Structure formats: C-alpha cells, structure tokens
Amino acid sequence: MGSFVRHLSCPRCGRTHDHRVPQTVCECGSPLLVEYDLPAVGSAVSRDEIAVRRSDMWRYRELLPLDDPAHPVSLGEGLTPLFPLERLGARLGLDLWLKDEGLNPTGTFKARGAACGISRARELGIEDVALPTAGNAGGAWAAYGAAAGIGVHVAMPRDAPELNRLECLAYGADLTLVDGLISDAGRLIADRAAAEGWFDAATLREPYRIEGKKTLGLEIAEQLGWEAPSAIVYPAGGGVGAVGIWRAFEQLRELGWVRGDPPRLIVVQAEGCAPIVRAFERGDEETEPWSGAETLAAGLRVPSPLGGFLVLRALRETKGSAVAVSDATIVEMVGVLARDAGVLAAPEGAATLAAAIQLRDRGELGEGERVVLLNTGSGLKYPEVLATNRG
Numbered sequence: 462m463g464s465f466v467r468h469l470s471c472p473r474c475g476r477t478h479d480h481r482v483p484q485t486v487c488e489c490g491s492p493l494l495v496e497y498d499l500p501a502v503g504s505a506v507s508r509d510e511i512a513v514r515r516s517d518m519w520r521y522r523e524l525l526p527l528d529d530p531a532h533p534v535s536l537g538e539g540l541t542p543l544f545p546l547e548r549l550g551a552r553l554g555l556d557l558w559l560k561d562e563g564l565n566p567t568g569t570f571k572a573r574g575a576a577c578g579i580s581r582a583r584e585l586g587i588e589d590v591a592l593p594t595a596g597n598a599g600g601a602w603a604a605y606g607a608a609a610g611i612g613v614h615v616a617m618p619r620d621a622p623e624l625n626r627l628e629c630l631a632y633g634a635d636l637t638l639v640d641g642l643i644s645d646a647g648r649l650i651a652d653r654a655a656a657e658g659w660f661d662a663a664t665l666r667e668p669y670r671i672e673g674k675k676t677l678g679l680e681i682a683e684q685l686g687w688e689a690p691s692a693i694v695y696p697a698g699g700g701v702g703a704v705g706i707w708r709a710f711e712q713l714r715e716l717g718w719v720r721g722d723p724p725r726l727i728v729v730q731a732e733g734c735a736p737i738v739r740a741f742e743r744g745d746e747e748t749e750p751w752s753g754a755e756t757l758a759a760g761l762r763v764p765s766p767l768g769g770f771l772v773l774r775a776l777r778e779t780k781g782s783a784v785a786v787s788d789a790t791i792v793e794m795v796g797v798l799a800r801d802a803g804v805l806a807a808p809e810g811a812a813t814l815a816a817a818i819q820l821r822d823r824g825e826l827g828e829g830e831r832v833v834l835l836n837t838g839s840g841l842k843y844p845e846v847l848a849t850n851r852g
C-alpha cells in the first residue's frame with residue numbers, strides 16, 4: 462500500500478532528502494523530519510475509523526513512515542493509560558492527568574521510537590544498527606532488534622542503571638560500557654559504525670524514532686476526545702518526545718482533527734544537566750554543551766542534545782516553558798506519586814510533577830488548567846532510586 466511520506470526535510474537549511482534510502486542527518490548537520498501528504502491522509506482516513514483499530518500506536522499508521530504499515534515490528538507499544546490524578550490535582554488546583562508510559566514493552570516510552578526505527582530499518586534492508594544510550598533506549602532497541610532479527614550494538618555509560626545493562630544482554634545485544642557520558646558513547650558508536658558498516662541510529666541521527674514518539678501526542682489528543690490539553694509536561698533528555706508531540710499537534714491541526722490552540726509544551730530537566738532550560742532562559746536559539754552533567758534521572762543526562770534547537774523552537778511556538786528541578790525534589794516526587802496517586806514513576810517522570818508544582822507556584826499554570834504529566838518510564842526499572850526513598 463505504501464506510506465504517505467513525501468520526503469525528509471531539514472528544519473535548519475530547508476533541503477529535502479529522499480526517504481526511500483537510508484538517511485541520517487542533513488549535510489548541514491541538522492536532524493531530518495518526516496513530511497507527509499496530509500491532504501491525502503485526510504482523504505484516506507477519519508478520526509472515527511481510527512477509534513476502532515488495533516490497540517497500539519500503529520492505529521495511526523497513515524501518520525507513520527512504513528511502506529507496509531500492516532506489518533510493523535511490534536510488541537504492542539503505545540495506547541498507554543491516560544487518567545486523572547484527582548487527589549493531587551485537587552491539592553494543586555489543577556485538572557491534572559498522567560499518561561503512564563511505564564506500561565510499554567521494556568517499561569519506557571523508548572519502545573515507541575524503537576518500534577518505528579527498527580521497523581523502518583527492516584524495510585530499508587538494514588541488518589545492524591548501533592546506538593549510544595543513557596540506558597533505556599538501549600534496552601528498547603535491543604528488544605525490537607531481537608524481534609526483527611536485526612543486530613543491535615549499544616554503547617552505554619558504565620554508571621547507567623544496572624537494569625539497563627542486564628536487559629540489553631538478555632535481549633542478545635552487543636553491549637560496550639563507556640567511561641563517560643552518552644556523548645562519549647556517541648563518538649565511539651559513530652567510529653565503530655563507520656568501520657563495521659552498521660547503521661548509526663543515534664537519537665535524531667536516525668529520522669524515524671521521532672515518528673514513533675510522535676504517537677504520544679496523537680494518543681493524548683484522541684484519549685481526551687480530540688481536544689488538546691492546556692499544557693503537557695515532558696522530561697527532556699535529547700528532547701525527541703517534545704519535538705514529536707509538537708509535530709503531532711501541528712499535523713492534527715492541519716488535518717482539522719483537533720480544535721483550538723496547541724498545548725503549551727513544558728520541558729523539565731535536572732538541575733545537574735539542564736542545557737535546554739539554560740538556553741530557554743537566556744533566549745538562545747541553540748543549546749550549549751553542559752559540562753559535568755550529573756543526575757540520578759539517567760534519561761535526562763544528555764549534555765549536548767543534537768535537536769536542542771528544535772525543542773527550543775517548540776517551546777517558543779507553543780508559548781511553553783522550561784524548568785529545572787533538583788535530584789532531591791525528584792526523589793521526593795517519586796514518593797508523592799507512589800503514596801498519593803498509586804503510580805510508581807521513573808525519576809524522569811516524577812520530575813514532571815515537580816515542574817508542575819513550580820509553575821503553579823509561579824502562576825505560569827492557572828487555576829483549573831488541564832495539565833498532562835508524562836511518566837516516561839516505570840519505577841520498577843530504578844530499584845536503586847526506590848531504595849533511597851523508604852517513605
């Protein structure tokens with residue numbers, strides 16, 4: 462049947478690229494975005510048809526990049542629960558909701574990006590992919606690679622959460638531990654991928670994982686009756702999910718499937734690694750590398766995000782905001798979500814509650830606003846964090 466993709470486009474220099482062959486970044490160094498023939502999508506499918514489809518992210522197949530969208534590499538990712546946090550919301554004076562991405566295969570929302578990236582890699586005939594990871598992306602790509610029969614080569618900081626190492630090995634991935642950060646792992650992967658002929662699937666060097674994460678935004682819209690919430694709070698490392706959600710609401714608006722303003726995107730980072738927050742506060746258009754990055758929220762430990770300029774653009778265009786929170790507050794919020802909402806959140810996910818409280822205190826979130834927190838992963842993947850918080 463074929464996809465509705467027109468081409469890949471560069472958001473920095475405007476060049477277009479052929480999506481029918483493997484692509485990484487633009488000649489100018491920018492990540493590439495997938496452009497769809499949205500009028501054709503609108504004629505091919507309606508919101509009501511989507512409502513009765515399969516219960517995973519592939520229900521949005523016309524807005525995904527596969528040539529054969531009936532046969533993705535799938536473990537049932539997506540369509541995770543979105544529910545109100547009634548007690549916490551009442552306390553904060555917000556219409557507060559949480560989308561629980563911890564219920565995805567491999568326990569984090571990285572499953573969405575990996576399902577889409579590995580599915581497209583298989584269509585393009587790629588046999589081996591390589592990626593640096595702060596932890597969870599390695600586990601997710603290893604799992605989907607195993608399902609697809611594609612070789613997965615992962616490089617990870619030696620001090621990443623132990624479960625991330627164990628899951629990569631369990632799925633049969635080739636794992637290298639690096640003394641350093643994800644940026645150091647990225648350099649190692651780039652060299653080895655070039656030498657071995659592996660496809661470098663690093664965050665935003667590969668154009669399709671963002672499309673998988675885009676389904677987060679599509680789902681939030683559908684689950685709220687095709688009405689955008691007032692704000693969505695996202696814990697940003699590389700920021701792929703934030704850019705994906707922004708693209709989702711733009712495409713939905715062009716399709717005429719949601720009314721009103723797009724949601725304000727709010728990015729939260731850890732005080733020990735906050736390059737996007739710093740650039741946002743300074744009014745910069747690009748992020749500067751963060752030195753000495755340190756936080757127990759491993760997924761947020763990305764000192765030099767390749768797509769930082771895109772996240773900043775998304776924040777400005779949606780009149781969003783960016784806030785940094787301390788590790789101590791993150792650990793406290795893991796406890797609050799568990800005790801007062803019954804949600805065992807990843808530290809990255811718990812950071813979104815800290816951000817909502819901070820913005821509510823500052824008056825940037827008003828009384829009764831509908832705010833969606835993204836819990837990007839399951840707290841079960843972080844026993845070492847739970848051990849520091851015995852309530």
Ligand SMILES: *Cc1c(COP(=O)(O)O)cnc(C)c1O
Pocket residue numbers: 569570571597598696697698699700701702703760761763807809810837838
């Ligand atoms: C990777 C990760 C993040 C950050 O995602 P980006 O797309 O890199 O911004 C947040 N939370 C968890 C649990 C993660 O694994």
Ligand SMILES: [Zn+2]
Pocket residue numbers: 471472473474475476487488489490491
């Ligand atoms: Zn370019």
